Amino acid sequence: MAASLVVALIGGPCFNLLDIPDVPGLVILDIVMVIATLMFCVELVLNWTATTAYRWSFFFTMDVIGTLSMVFEISFLLGQSEMVHAVVLRSARAAKLGARSSRVFKLVLCCSLIMRYGGTRPDAEKPQFEAKVLAQRLMSSIATRVAMLTIFLISVVPLLELPNFPREDQSMVLWARNLEEAFATQNAASFLKQASDMVEFYQNDDYAPYAIEGFGDYSLDSAVTKPSRSRNDVRIEVSECVLSRSSCDSTMKAAILFNFTNAGRISAAMEITLVFIIVLVMMFMTIDLGTVLNDLLVKPLEKMLAGLKGSAQSLMNSLGTTIGMDLQTAGGSDDELQEEDDESRATELELIERTLQKLSRIAGQALNKNEISKEEMAKKSEYEKAVLVEMMGVKVAEEQVEQAPAQLAAWAVSLNGVKKDREVKLQTWNFDVLNMEPRELDEAIMHVFFDSEFGVAPMFCDEGIFPAFVEAVKPEYLDVPYHCFAHACDVLHTVFRLMSLAASRLWLTPAEQYALLVSALCHDMGHFGRTNPFLVETGHELAIRYNDKSPLENMHCAKLFQICQDPSKNAFGKASKELYKEARKVAVAAILHTDNANHFAMVKDVSQVYESQDASCEAQAGFGTEAEKVLCQDYRLKVLEPNKLLWLELFLHLADVSNPLKPFQLSRAWAHRVLDEFFLQGDEEKRLGLPVGMLNDRDKV
CATH class of the missing domain: 3.30.1140 (Ribosomal protein S3 C-terminal domain)
Structure with missing residues (x-):
């Protein structure tokens, strides 16, 4: 097969280099090429039959293309075609070489194995290290990409000369x-x-x-x-x-x-040189990658796994001398014997896994934990469960969860009639701010900040200061259809509801809770019914001031802290310097992320958290919607607390665009309001001669 590959790669150029006459040169070359083609076909069929992984793989595709390309080497097929552009022909020849590179790679891999093992066959009785198997997979994967890159370069690069070649004499x-x-x-x-x-x-x-x-x-x-x-x-x-x-x-x-004999010889010599250069490059890259993987991956893993296995075995042996008999009689002796029988055929990682399982059982006996997991208990029969629980006193290990502290339950009980009714209204998605009187809105705001489970406002300002703060916020919301004070109250309620459902008291600090609720109330102050792209397009003062980066959201943040400059209206007046810095950081980040330009980046961040901690998320989801005040410890420690700022930003952004998720009558009312605001911007866009947004043209929507 190696001889066939050599003939296919450089047979034609060699005949040209030696200037062998067409008679009988072409006949001899055709016979040799036909034999090589038949050998390739036989190899293709054998590989397909013997190796399942070979079928429809990259190397199978390359072998098929390489075999079909042999028609260009046989004169009575396409070998003597003179109707092909010179550069296209040159690129086709390079592509043939690339297509046959899979067979070259097999030869190079064989040479690499011979060099590594010194021509000796590895001991078949000795179990292969998992690290070596991994290294072989990595080598195959990397070599595949190297071959693809080689094919691309040698096939496409010559085509770049197509406009200029041949340079006709x-x-x-x-x-x-x-x-x-x-x-x-x-x-x-x-x-x-x-x-x-x-x-x-x-x-x-x-x-x-x-x-x-x-x-x-x-x-x-x-x-x-x-x-x-x-x-x-x-x-x-x-x-x-x-x-x-x-x-x-x-x-x-x-x-x-x-x-043109001499010119043809030079061309043939260059073609042969190209073949050898590519083969040498592939050999060098394969051997070099193998050496690097062996030094950086195989040897360290072998050393680490061997050491870990030895340490685990030593520990198990030392424990086994004192409690081995107890373990044998405690159950699973047949499994133990079966595992020992399988150890001679197991890989390194499987041996370590089994060893650690044994150690876990031994440690359980040694420490006398007398516990069983929910999963193990579910597999037992009713009789076995009765024996374990009633007679042996075995306890079922429960999932570690965290519940709302006692003072939270006490808070719920202490609510009087009016406050309790207000809490019930707030803890529903049917909270309709559009049909509420101003007094009712004020009472709802005060309840959220002072009487709810997140009523931490007294830590940051006096109860007499906060109403003045709210009264200063109201006129900052302009008379526009959507981004009005009612929208601020709706977003405040939605954030409050999300925080409650997420049991935020268990993982957010008081400063974070308070700052997020204040941000919800103030997140659209000064909004005059135009979008950020409109401000940038028209060169508005805000776009210039904030360098086209979230001009509206920057303005909202600035207005919030400008109001707080007045001591009589400062919502953070009682906070220490450290608490104020913490609260300000949350408020600025949350309000700036209400810019819809950050939406997809936020979705990406949330997806990454889920992908990395999907088990914890699914475990928490298993508690269902009724367990609002219950958190898995794993979920809190791995998902919530490490990404606090992300969830705070998400709560406010979600609340800001949550109208379509509300009951239909509420969603419809807000939809008409936002369309009215869009239409007003569309009217101005028409007046200014600007492109009208897709949702802004009242004549088309």
């Missing part, structure tokens, strides 16, 4: 025209002089004329002979016959015949 056409004009003068001396000059012109080139046709009885006095291969015989015809004659008319033209 116009001198040959010019000499043909000169000879025709000299022949038309009927002056023998002039014609022979032109012919002699032409021979002298090409005497130092890789190609030269060896004969002329259609010029009467004249012949060419040249030392160059007719080439032995037809592909090196180039015929250059005159563009037009100056002197009409039987040998030069509309059906045939006079011509100069050139011998």
Whole structure:
């Protein structure tokens, strides 16, 4: 098979380099190429039959393409086609080499294994290290990509010369025209002089004329002979016959015949050189990658796994001398014997896993924990459960959860009639701020900040200061259809509801709770019903001030803390410097992330958290919607607390665009309001001659 591959790669160029005549060279080459093609087909069928992983793999595809490309090497098929552009032909030849690179890689891999093991076969009785299997997979994966890159480079790069190649030698056409004009003068001396000059012109080139046709009885006095291969015989015809004659008319033209043997040899030598360079590069990269993987991955893993296995075995042996009999009688003796029988056939990682399982059982006996997991208990029969629980006193290990502290339950009980009714109204998605009186809105706001489970406002300001703060916030919301004070109250309620459902008291600090609720109330102050893109497009003062980056949201943040500059309205007046910095950080981040430009980045961040901690998320989801005040410890420690700021930003952003998730009558009312606001912007866009947004044209939506 290696010989067939060598023939397929450099057989044709070698025949050209040695200038073997077409007779019998083409016949011999065709026979050799047909045999190589048949060998490739046999190899393809055997690999397909013997190896399941080979089927439809990258190397299978390359082997098929490489085998089909052999038709370009056989003269009676496509091997002698002269209708192909030179650059396209050159690129096709490179592609053939690339397609056959899978077979080259197999040979290179064999050489690499021979060099690694010194020609000795690995001991079949000795279990293979998992690290070596991993290294083989990595090598195969990397080599596949290297081969694909090689194919791309050697196939596509030559096509870049397509506009400029071949650079036609116009001198040959010019000499043909000169000879025709000299022949038309009927002056023998002039014609022979032109012919002699032409021979002298090409005497130092890789190609030269060896004969002329259609010029009467004249012949060419040249030392160059007719080439032995037809592909090196180039015929250059005159563009037009100056002197009409039987040998030069509309059906045939006079011509100069050139011998391109030397040029063909150079081309063949370059093609062979290209083959060897690519093979050497592939060999070097494969061997180098194998060496790197062996040094950086295989050896350290072998050392680590061997050490871990030895340490675990030593520990198990030492424990086994004292409690081995107890473990054997406690259950699972048959499983133990089965595991021992399988150890000789297990991989390194499987052995360590089994060892650790044994250690876990031994440790359980040694420590006398007398516990069983829910999963293990579920697998037991009713009789076994009765024996374990009633007779042996085995306890079922419960999932560690955290519940709301006692003071939270006490808070719920302490609510009087009015406050309790208000809490019930707030803890529903049917809270309709559009049909509430201003007094009712004020009472709901005060309840959230002072009387709810998140009523931590007294830590940050006096109860008399906060109403003044709210009264200062109200006029900052302008008379626009959607981004009005009612929207602020709706978002405040939604954030409050989300915090309650997420048991935020268990994982948010009071400063974070309070800052998020204040942000919800103030997140759209000063909004005048136009979007950020509109402000940027029109060069609005806010866009200029904030450098086109969330101009509206930056303004909302600024207005919030401008109000707090007045001590009589400062919602953070009682906070220490550290608490104020913490609260301000949350407020600024949360309000800035209400810019819809941050939506998809936020979705990406949330998805990444889930992908990395999906088990914890699914465990928490298993508690259902009724367990609002219950958190898995794993979920709190791995999902919530490490990403606090992300969830705070998410709560406010979700609440800001949550209208479609509300009951239909509420969603419809807010939808009409936001459309009215969009239409007002669309009217202004029309007036200014700007492109009208998709949802802003009242005549089309």
